[in-house]
Amino acid sequence: MEEKIVRRNFYLTDQTLQHILRSELDTPFFHFADKELKAFGEQVANEIDERAKHTDRLGEPKLIKYDKFGDDSSTVWVNEGYRQTVKETYETGIVGYVHKEIPELKSKGNYLYSFAQGYVLSQAEAGFYCPVTLTMATAFLLNQYASDELKEKFLPHVCATGDVELFEGATFLTERQGGSDVGANIVRAIKDGEDYRLYGEKYFASNAGMAGVAMVLARIEGATSGSKGLTLFAVPWRNEAGSLNGISIRRLKDKLGVRAVPSGEVEFDGAIAFVVGDPTNGLKYMMEALNLSRICNAVASLGIMRRALTEAQKYTENRDAFGQKLINFPMVQDTIGQLTAKHEIELLTVFDLIKLYDRVVAGNGTSEEIILNRLFIAIMKKESAEQAIHFAHEAIELHGGNGYIEDFVTPRLLRDAQVLTVWEGTANILGLELVRLVRKFDAHLLFVKFVELRLAHIKTQNSRFEIVQKELANLNEKLVKFALLDEITQTLEAKLIAKQMAWVYESLVAIEVAQKMGGKYELFADVYLENTWNLREFGAEAKSLKLFL
Numbered sequence: 001m002e003e004k005i006v007r008r009n010f011y012l013t014d015q016t017l018q019h020i021l022r023s024e025l026d027t028p029f030f031h032f033a034d035k036e037l038k039a040f041g042e043q044v045a046n047e048i049d050e051r052a053k054h055t056d057r058l059g060e061p062k063l064i065k066y067d068k069f070g071d072d073s074s075t076v077w078v079n080e081g082y083r084q085t086v087k088e089t090y091e092t093g094i095v096g097y098v099h100k101e102i103p104e105l106k107s108k109g110n111y112l113y114s115f116a117q118g119y120v121l122s123q124a125e126a127g128f129y130c131p132v133t134l135t136m137a138t139a140f141l142l143n144q145y146a147s148d149e150l151k152e153k154f155l156p157h158v159c160a161t162g163d164v165e166l167f168e169g170a171t172f173l174t175e176r177q178g179g180s181d182v183g184a185n186i187v188r189a190i191k192d193g194e195d196y197r198l199y200g201e202k203y204f205a206s207n208a209g210m211a212g213v214a215m216v217l218a219r220i221e222g223a224t225s226g227s228k229g230l231t232l233f234a235v236p237w238r239n240e241a242g243s244l245n246g247i248s249i250r251r252l253k254d255k256l257g258v259r260a261v262p263s264g265e266v267e268f269d270g271a272i273a274f275v276v277g278d279p280t281n282g283l284k285y286m287m288e289a290l291n292l293s294r295i296c297n298a299v300a301s302l303g304i305m306r307r308a309l310t311e312a313q314k315y316t317e318n319r320d321a322f323g324q325k326l327i328n329f330p331m332v333q334d335t336i337g338q339l340t341a342k343h344e345i346e347l348l349t350v351f352d353l354i355k356l357y358d359r360v361v362a363g364n365g366t367s368e369e370i371i372l373n374r375l376f377i378a379i380m381k382k383e384s385a386e387q388a389i390h391f392a393h394e395a396i397e398l399h400g401g402n403g404y405i406e407d408f409v410t411p412r413l414l415r416d417a418q419v420l421t422v423w424e425g426t427a428n429i430l431g432l433e434l435v436r437l438v439r440k441f442d443a444h445l446l447f448v449k450f451v452e453l454r455l456a457h458i459k460t461q462n463s464r465f466e467i468v469q470k471e472l473a474n475l476n477e478k479l480v481k482f483a484l485l486d487e488i489t490q491t492l493e494a495k496l497i498a499k500q501m502a503w504v505y506e507s508l509v510a511i512e513v514a515q516k517m518g519g520k521y522e523l524f525a526d527v528y529l530e531n532t533w534n535l536r537e538f539g540a541e542a543k544s545l546k547l548f549l
């Protein structure tokens with residue numbers, strides 16, 4: 001089976017993404033985004049995809065620990081295509097235009113557009129998107145909390161779009177003794193004149209050696225123990241003379257996946273560090289940035305899901321077995337149909353959340369929306385990361401033996417997907433976030449009210465509507481019991497409840513889009529509901545097969 005050389009385009013073929021952008025952006029912004037994404041979608045699916053393959057297999061980042069004089073240089077070598085990808089990606093404004101004007105429009109962009117770009121990019125390589133998301137978090141923190149002086153120093157570089165030198169960002173929290181338990185951090189900050197100097201080690205530091213400035217949590221000498229004693233610092237990688245700023249890389253991690261990202265162990269030995277915002281609020285600021293990173297994680301998950309699905313589709317449409325194409329077999333159609341419906345609905349749901357995020361982060365969310373935003377981020381990060389692994393697994397299965405071979409993208413998709421459930425908060429940590437939101441803010445009541453209000457806007461109360469109403473009632477019953485449980489028992493139920501909440505949210509979005517768009521979106525909703533809620537009677541026809549009629 002020979003693969004034809006055709007120029008693919010990850011955006012042009014994605015009608016749902018185009019629908020989201022058309023619905024959510026004003027007309028001039030949509031035309032701009034549409035034009036830019038057409039070009040970026042082609043570039044990602046071809047040149048950047050080739051570079052992703054090369055970087056993963058042959059050209060992964062390498063630590064150059066010492067220079068020719070034997071001095072510690074702690075620089076990271078990346079291949080030429082990698083450098084080109086960094087340049088091209090940031091010049092699209094994927095980070096910059098969230099915070100500064102798009103010259104063509106004379107107005108700022110937003111997260112929705114940035115996430116659309118990230119979703120397209122991660123279809124080639126989540127490891128290329130990761131540094132972008134770290135730079136997004138860095139820009140967010142500087143923009144929200146840094147002094148004017150610090151902003152002036154770093155923000156134009158972090159938001160560079162080819163106009164000034166680019167400083168990629170990084171966020172260093174995790175230490176050897178704890179990632180989830182950030183309160184255990186011990187990196188020390190010692191006052192030196194107006195600023196501080198950092199001492200100690202960060203154990204997982206992605207974008208090490210590539211970042212121009214890192215956002216680092218450290219404990220000022222004398223500060224209280226635990227998470228309340230952590231301060232946020234902006235730490236430039238190099239000083240103004242161009243030498244290392246008291247930072248060295250011990251080694252780069254030898255990772256299962258996302259091998260395109262240099263993730264290092266970093267040591268600070270007197271690195272100059274600038275306090276960002278109120279020194280007693282370091283963890284609070286970082287948690288806000290973490291929420292942004294969790295959306296990035298969901299967007300990367302969607303990218304992997306789509307790539308896995310499109311590869312599986314392409315392969316099964318071309319591969320012959322038992323005298324016909326694989327795609328003609330009902331079992332294959334059922335798998336592809338279920339994945340298609342899940343991906344379409346999850347894409348719409350994550351972007352529904354992003355719409356809310358844009359409002360909340362601009363300071364325009366109500367107090368209820370601020371809580372719902374946190375809740376949706378936790379449940380959708382968890383659900384989408386798990387789905388990315390599931391989709392990559394199914395894509396390998398549908399390729400048969402070839403799916404397991406590195407000539408195909410499928411093994412890389414699975415290796416890359418596997419990190420998405422770990423970084424930015426594991427499933428347990430997200431479950432604990434749900435418990436916290438329920439105990440502190442009655443988030444379960446807000447969730448039910450939110451779904452009920454949206455259901456009230458659905459005009460056609462058909463069988464789809466009844467399914468969602470019934471599942472919401474079931475969930476509500478559980479949530480009421482959940483809220484009354486003791487905290488330990490709540491933690492045992494949290495992940496299951498989080499999953500059901502994600503499914504109800506997605507079911508709501510599924511029937512909304514079915515009503516709004518009709519046609520194939522009605523079928524996506526039917527397949528999604530049947531599969532998610534296990535509605536097909538034993539022996540009955542599967543709705544998924546209708547997608548192939």
Ligand SMILES: Cc1cc2nc3c(=O)[nH]c(=O)nc-3n(C[C@H](O)[C@H](O)[C@H](O)COP(=O)(O)OP(=O)(O)OC[C@H]3O[C@@H](n4cnc5c(N)ncnc54)[C@H](O)[C@@H]3O)c2cc1C
Nearest residue numbers: 171172173174178179180204205206263423424426428429
């Ligand atoms: C490739 C890669 C890149 C990374 N890059 C960065 C980076 O740039 N910056 C950074 O700061 N970090 C980074 N990390 C670290 C990552 O964020 C942490 O690994 C993650 O947060 C988990 O922390 P941990 O490894 O210490 O695991 P632990 O916290 O030790 O967790 C181990 C297990 O215990 C569970 N667990 C922990 N606490 C609880 C609890 N209270 N209740 C129930 N279960 C619990 C967890 O869910 C997990 O399953 C990276 C990690 C990887 C793999």
